[in-house]
Amino acid sequence: MYATQALTHLVPLAEELDKNKVTPGVLGFIVFAALAVGVWLLMKSMNRHMGRVDFEEAPETPEASGDAEGVGAGAPGSAGSAKRM
Numbered sequence: 797m798y799a800t801q802a803l804t805h806l807v808p809l810a811e812e813l814d815k816n817k818v819t820p821g822v823l824g825f826i827v828f829a830a831l832a833v834g835v836w837l838l839m840k841s842m843n844r845h846m847g848r849v850d851f852e853e854a855p856e857t858p859e860a861s862g863d864a865e866g867v868g869a870g871a872p873g874s875a876g877s878a879k880r881m
Contacts (some may be wrong), residue, residue, distance in 0.1 A: 820828075
């Protein structure tokens with residue numbers, strides 16, 4: 797009994813819709829679904845390609861780690877120093 801009452805209340809609301817109003821409709825859904833499938837396929841392909849990457853990080857050399865001798869603004873060979881003329 798409740799379902800029939802709900803339908804009788806919803807039918808007048810459906811008739812009030814403007815038939816000249818533009819809506820996405822079926823074509824909009826198809827385009828949206830195609831874009832979603834395309835993004836899913838791209839992400840799947842990206843994961844496959846990232847899995848094939850063989851990256852080995854080079855071990856850090858002691859010279860690049862920064863010794864206590866070479867630390868300082870005026871030390872020759874430090875990364876931040878530059879000769880001024």
